Amino acid sequence: MTVYQKLFSVLLIGLCCTTVVAQQLQTIDRIYDSKIQTVLLFPQVGTNPNDPALTLNPPVISLDEQVPLQLEFDDLTADYRSFRARLVHCNADWQRSVLNDIEFTYEYNDNPITDYQVSLNTKIPYYHYRFTIPRVKLPGNYVLVVYDERNRNNILFTRRFSTYQNRVTVAASVRFSTDPARQFSDQQIDLALNYKGYQVISPQDDFKVVIRQNYRDDREIRGLRPTNVLAFDQVLEYRLIDLSNTMPGGNEFRFFDTRTVLSRANYIDRIDRNADRNIAYVQVDQPRSRGAYIQSDDFNGLFVIDHRETGNGATNADYIETIFTLRIPEVPNVDVFVNGAFNFWQLNDRNRMSFDSILGAYRASILLKQGVYNYDYVVQTTNPPKVDEAYIEGSYSSTENDYEVFVYHRPPAARADQLIAYQKLGVNKRR
Incomplete structure (x- = not known):
């Protein structure tokens, strides 16, 4: 067997394994193994990598700032197990895209998780694992898949994260609902999207806007359509009168x-x-x-x-x-x-x-x-x-909440959605 034949065989095996994992994969945050606990994924910002408050930041990072994402989790079997991690690229709706690994990764998309420690002086013993997420090429949605090295079909857990590059500008604000019947319970998110200098064919149709409350995937607004298109200024306004841009304020936790x-x-x-x-x-x-x-x-x-x-x-x-x-x-x-x-x-x-x-x-x-x-x-x-x-x-419009605005677009000739704008904002913040 020649060198090229061996290389082709290795690539073929890798593609087959990728297909198996993909077929069983649900692109959501989920733990499949009950012995896996406390799965944390967060950006390593600041100078103290052991600051527990780091986990309060969502796993959303800019590709231009070179901030790494850190994964940490515990294995309560209290025995060492070999784990591996790979990335799956998704579109704006979190469905798996058609991109090949080489299109969004810089290196081989299958990494061993080798950094681990044993718990100290705990009644319930565990192994604590750490893993730094490899850099990716494209802004967009990703799912981190961690599986057993000895059995690639045994997926242990999946975690979502996003990377972005701000190519358009978002101006957003949050206030109580303009509906008199909901002004004491709901919060309304108004926004404008400035795409000046960005190439887009049909701005009122091509941008996909997602609004998320408190980093919760079960609290999202999707499918918003602009209420006003200012073609000369290259601005889209989202000030909806049908209340589709409102969410219950909830209560303080x-x-x-x-x-x-x-x-x-x-x-x-x-x-x-x-x-x-x-x-x-x-x-x-x-x-x-x-x-x-x-x-x-x-x-x-x-x-x-x-x-x-x-x-x-x-x-x-x-x-x-x-x-x-x-x-x-x-x-x-x-x-x-x-x-x-x-x-x-x-x-x-x-x-x-x-x-x-x-x-x-x-x-x-x-x-x-x-x-x-x-x-x-x-x-x-x-x-x-x-x-x-x-x-x-209960639900109150006076509740302090965090909101995120995601703007996706599929550029001409591209094969997947990209995250071209991200903004985080709060309402009723305490000084």
């Missing part, structure tokens, strides 16, 4: 602090320090859907991992069985969930609550790493399936 188990921190009722694990009971919660809005500071649903005694949450923070209690009467034909970024905003068996008739309250037990967590409660009707976050928490 509840939170609790488990950075230490030596004493009770904020909103922790008690801690049981058993031989095999620690159990933390979050203070009993009540509904907040009635009454006036109450101002409080939060992480907008996110969380940070930290360990008060050592300052090293990566390997010194233990996993704690965290008990949530919501005191409300049993609600027929609905499921109640503890919601937050700790579960990728997904509603499943991990964060589902069950009604305890003796306590007269809903309860859930979730294994969480030590830190400070934001959360809230949502209900989901079974028939038809519908999620209602305001039923327990």
